Amino acid sequence: MPRFIQKVSKKTGLPPGTIVSVGTRPVGKTKITVFDFDQNNYQEKEISTIEECFPFKDTPTITWINIDDLQVDIIEKIDTHFGIHPLVLEDIVNTAQRPKMEDFEDYIFIVLKMLYKDQDKDEIIAEQVSFILGPNYVISFQEKPGGDVFDPIRDRIRNYKGRVRKMGADYLAYVLIDCVVDHYFIILENLDEKIEQLEEILLKDIKPEFSQRIHQLKRDIIFLLKQVWPLREVVSGLQRTESKLIKKTTVIYLRDLYDHSIRVIENIETFRDLLAGLHDIYLSSLSNKMNEIMKVLTIISTIFIPIMFIASVYGMNFKHMPELEWPMGYFVVLVFMGIIGLSMVIYFKKRKWI
Amino acid sequence: MPRFIQKVSKKTGLPPGTIVSVGTRPVGKTKITVFDFDQNNYQEKEISTIEECFPFKDTPTITWINIDDLQVDIIEKIDTHFGIHPLVLEDIVNTAQRPKMEDFEDYIFIVLKMLYKDQDKDEIIAEQVSFILGPNYVISFQEKPGGDVFDPIRDRIRNYKGRVRKMGADYLAYVLIDCVVDHYFIILENLDEKIEQLEEILLKDIKPEFSQRIHQLKRDIIFLLKQVWPLREVVSGLQRTESKLIKKTTVIYLRDLYDHSIRVIENIETFRDLLAGLHDIYLSSLSNKMNEIMKVLTIISTIFIPIMFIASVYGMNFKHMPELEWPMGYFVVLVFMGIIGLSMVIYFKKRKWI
């Protein structure tokens, strides 16, 4: 199960701005890719040392630097060269952030959560993705390697599809954020299917493990809401910021993105309401089943206990029991038992128990 | 059951503004009808190619273009001619939108949900209806063919009923939206009846399937609220917009519409509260029934088990059991059993169990 809280206590007492990696990150080789383009040209390269991308900072072209694995020394070099505030770099490396958007005049810092499904464990994974949007560059930081998420955007840049080559760095940042948000819908559809399955099963039968499946889905939804809830604020912050980094033409796209964010949040809240409803039917189904079980027990007991009593009366060994001597005694008693049993059955029919 | 989330994941990674149809739409023949009118004249025609309606754009008369089925190529042509932003056209075709109102200076874009009852499946269907309100034209887009919803308005235009011929394009847009909102009340009345039925049944008897009927209604209400909740924002947006497209005389009508929206939302919320109340009585009725069942079982067991014990005692085969030899032993025991049984009955009467 995904934990809701990452261990950050080892940071307690350190000076603010200390860059300490907090997430559980495999220390692999950092992969840095650079895209540099304008309307006419584009250039793409994978670099091995962070210094190679520094020259791009001052060219008039749009530069997108994607850093796949977060290593403290690389981050520190970016600090020095791009003039980023140490608190920002601390937040990039400490992947326990909540999504946020901070405006530092020269650049805008954005933290988001990329959500995907771990296929093996059927778990939702949240990976931190941070963006630094400068005047003509975007730097994106991914918590884990495997940056194929942004491949469609790479293709668009290469093939001059869409508007991304024509517009500025702010539009590039929008496209990257949009790509992250689009992935949320895949998670939502998966959840939707699971809830539908649960609903269908529940209409047929109830099982004890059902309760745990509902709980698991509830946890997923709490987890998702926690990651996605601040998104609204982030996007509306971008929309309303007075920073000169966001051009007017891009704001219209951000409005669309804001709409998507609200749809994501509303869908999750709808799921939460549905689950609450499912839990309610589950509980009343349990009560119903209990009633049904008790009815069977009560019917059997109520029919047989009185006639067993009669049988046990005539099983007594008293010397003087006149009925025992009657030639038809046995049959009379059998018939009497039958009448009692039948009248019980009729009583239950009347009460609609059978 | 209506799904709460439409598949949009196939759009993931595409450039924003890509017009991809997302809803499940039968690809039929698009039906385009044009109404062009002023106070004195009116003209009505059904056209087969979208180009035929372009000339109306620049006439001083009010033009209403209704497009019944959403085909990507037609939408794209409207894009070029009316100068609509690609994001708008994307939203028209992607019918998973939430209701919204967006002001693009030259035109206002409105998305609503038309709600109706699928008679066969007893399901509530939400169909997306979009409007583009320009200076002297309204374009309406319906997700599915069958635009008889707007027939009363067509009649009014034809027969010069109401104010629609006298006033501008903004009033026409108001009339169309009002027509959509009026249909919500039909859904509400249907829900109201169902809840009333459930209430009446529940006062007589409880049945296990009751729980599922409540759940079904809850789902309907969650579904409705999701479609209707943003309506308030849409209408109040229209009311407060500073766009010169909405005239002062129309604002008073929008205020009335706003009132209707709030009544719709309040009614749905009332239904939600009523259903929650019904679920509560349902649960306590289940408990009550259980109590009743258990009482029957307990009464029968508690009366017969002690006297059966006595019978079984005198059924033992000990050689020396003096009572067995008594001439009146049998009758004494029968009377004794009767006393025990009766005193149990009295005990239960006292406890008000019988």
Add this chain to the structure above:
Amino acid sequence: MPRFIQKVSKKTGLPPGTIVSVGTRPVGKTKITVFDFDQNNYQEKEISTIEECFPFKDTPTITWINIDDLQVDIIEKIDTHFGIHPLVLEDIVNTAQRPKMEDFEDYIFIVLKMLYKDQDKDEIIAEQVSFILGPNYVISFQEKPGGDVFDPIRDRIRNYKGRVRKMGADYLAYVLIDCVVDHYFIILENLDEKIEQLEEILLKDIKPEFSQRIHQLKRDIIFLLKQVWPLREVVSGLQRTESKLIKKTTVIYLRDLYDHSIRVIENIETFRDLLAGLHDIYLSSLSNKMNEIMKVLTIISTIFIPIMFIASVYGMNFKHMPELEWPMGYFVVLVFMGIIGLSMVIYFKKRKWI
């Protein structure tokens, strides 16, 4: 039971401003009474045609026209003469409105709900009362005849009691609204008594019908809140309006009225919380009773089943059962049974079940 939603669907598709009566109103004879007064004089008459009251409009005196039954043709005549917007007249006749206050420069339109108890059916009835406040006139519209509600105000005008003769039309409107709101407290007191009764019964005994009584009260409260909740908005709207129709000296009275509205709403919310609490004790009382029933069953079964088993052992017909031959066998077994029974009783005492 009062329905929460009135049939308005027959209006679907009609042009806005169409005056169609929607409520279920007995078509009786409309009763129109006119009061015309200033500090020195007053005049009171019951008129039979609406035209008779038109001259009062232009006199400097304060005029109060009360219309008791809503007939479409009368309403339309008022429209023409007083220059009221058709939407207002539509809202007066369509009694499914929610309380609201709308400022149309020349006049203010107010819709309220008069609440009273139907003595026969023990139901709360909501009747729509509308007011049009003009510069020197107030027109009040009551849904149903029987306008004895405003009798105390009539007396005050006649007898020069209170300030109503000294102040303007706005004060008259305030007095009328205050009168409507004062009647809410009668409903609240009635509810309060019912809840108290329920509370007292519940402390003594629980009965299955209890659940329905709680539900009935919950419905009443949902119904009341729906009618009363918008009242706050209405009164605060009147208070804060910049309309010249409301004089400064009246605002202080409106503040008092606002206070009353909040007290009404707070009281209803308190009732809701109390009822939720009652439902909780009801449910736990049901569980308690179940526990008690089960305890009786368990105690009886657990005492008698083991000793019945012993009896049935010695009821077996084996040839060789040495105990049966013992002279004291029967008595030994009886004592043994007694010991088992007693030790069970002691066990239950220890567990505090008895």
Add this chain to the structure above:
Amino acid sequence: MPRFIQKVSKKTGLPPGTIVSVGTRPVGKTKITVFDFDQNNYQEKEISTIEECFPFKDTPTITWINIDDLQVDIIEKIDTHFGIHPLVLEDIVNTAQRPKMEDFEDYIFIVLKMLYKDQDKDEIIAEQVSFILGPNYVISFQEKPGGDVFDPIRDRIRNYKGRVRKMGADYLAYVLIDCVVDHYFIILENLDEKIEQLEEILLKDIKPEFSQRIHQLKRDIIFLLKQVWPLREVVSGLQRTESKLIKKTTVIYLRDLYDHSIRVIENIETFRDLLAGLHDIYLSSLSNKMNEIMKVLTIISTIFIPIMFIASVYGMNFKHMPELEWPMGYFVVLVFMGIIGLSMVIYFKKRKWI
């Protein structure tokens, strides 16, 4: 139990501003005490007619008039002399007010609820205390005689303790309100103890009356919140008012008072959450107890019913039952019964039922 709503219906229809006493007040002798002081002198007297305090109005010294019992004629005289609005005087006498603060330029009117514990009935009593703060006077109205609540403040004035003699009428009003709010903490501590007791009992045992005790506490909390909730508004109103009656130096004290109000409200809300939690454990304890009872019944039944069946088989009177003839038949059956009983016990051990 304290009623949540006071009978005000007898006021229905009376003109606004009519001074009618609504609470249930013993009509005793009104006690009026006057304190008149400045930094250098102070004067204290108990007066018998309200007219005696009128001269103080115009002296430059600070005057505090405390009126202990509310008699309509006295209140009316104050009206005339101090120029108080009739609505204010109506609110003072009608003790069903909610706490509020109203600014009438010349004076500020404040209504609060004094809360104390009725020792005999273990009930919380809310008594209305009203203040009129004028330029150099404070008039306080207490619903019931017994004004020892303000004794510490009287002492401070007499003995020149604290700042009360040095500062103005607004500070005096603050000190009086602070005194009322300080008394709330006594009620809170009492509630805290009761909840703690309940918690401790619940950890040991559950009893049916527990449910009623929780309900009683819930009622108390609903009652308290109703009285205390508007306090925040009252104090923040005083803090933010632009009235010249409140001096800047006093605002800092009002900020402190605001803090206290929030602490009172937060504590009550904490209690509500705690009680909700207690109710939850109570319910699950009931379920647990039921499970335990059912387990005992099931274990006993499941062990003995099968072996009783065997015994009853060999109690049948068939002529040809070979086992009955076996010399060791009886013992074999006994051993067999033992095996069945034991294996049942083992089965229950495995399921952890024993």
Add this chain to the structure above:
Amino acid sequence: MPRFIQKVSKKTGLPPGTIVSVGTRPVGKTKITVFDFDQNNYQEKEISTIEECFPFKDTPTITWINIDDLQVDIIEKIDTHFGIHPLVLEDIVNTAQRPKMEDFEDYIFIVLKMLYKDQDKDEIIAEQVSFILGPNYVISFQEKPGGDVFDPIRDRIRNYKGRVRKMGADYLAYVLIDCVVDHYFIILENLDEKIEQLEEILLKDIKPEFSQRIHQLKRDIIFLLKQVWPLREVVSGLQRTESKLIKKTTVIYLRDLYDHSIRVIENIETFRDLLAGLHDIYLSSLSNKMNEIMKVLTIISTIFIPIMFIASVYGMNFKHMPELEWPMGYFVVLVFMGIIGLSMVIYFKKRKWI
């Protein structure tokens, strides 16, 4: 268990600003440590009388005075020398404050709660920490001795680590508050572990004491939220204050702190939702277990009661019972019993009860 409310009632009636210690504080020896530093030098001393730290007030260097135990006479001396408002000093000593931030032009007063775990009793302890931030000094007050919490900051000052030596008193205050907030995460991680444990246990088995453990955690969370909730307000107040005491460069750090506060609150709320979910599975597990128990009882009873009845019939002692004479009667009956028993088993299999 930590109490939610501290006894403050003994203060009732005292003049505001009276410095009375309210918490339960061991009266030990007050420990006062002073740090005085600028970029180049630093000085550290432990002083025994408060007067020794007064000279530092007027030096241009940054001074941090930490007071470990709150003694009324020491606090009063600070009052006189530093010109602090008596209400502030009252709040420092009365440790029942809620976290708050108050701006008194010359200095800012901040109250926080330091949270830590009492290792012995497994309880969360909240200790009040107050700060007075002046132009070039910070005074911190800790409720209890044992100020090792701030040791890392002392080290940073000594060793010139971080920015604390370079920046002003406002940054020092930030660093101290940050240190307090960082400690919250330790509490959160501890809670997270406990909830995870509970979750894992619950998936395996349910036990009655589970209910109390959930309740204990709920209490902890209510307690935490009460302490932490106002933190957001405090930090955002610091961020937005227009006081000249907070420099622009520090605001960026406060924004980071604000972020941390929100993360703390969000995490606690997530825990609350998780616990509510756990309580739900707990309740449904109880119901499930009850169903399972009842099933066993019902199955055993329903199989054996009917066949016992047959046995008891043939245990009757009637003279004329033809079956008893049949040579194969016994075996026929045994087979018949077997058939009945088997068909019951099949019936239960069908219903999926076995």
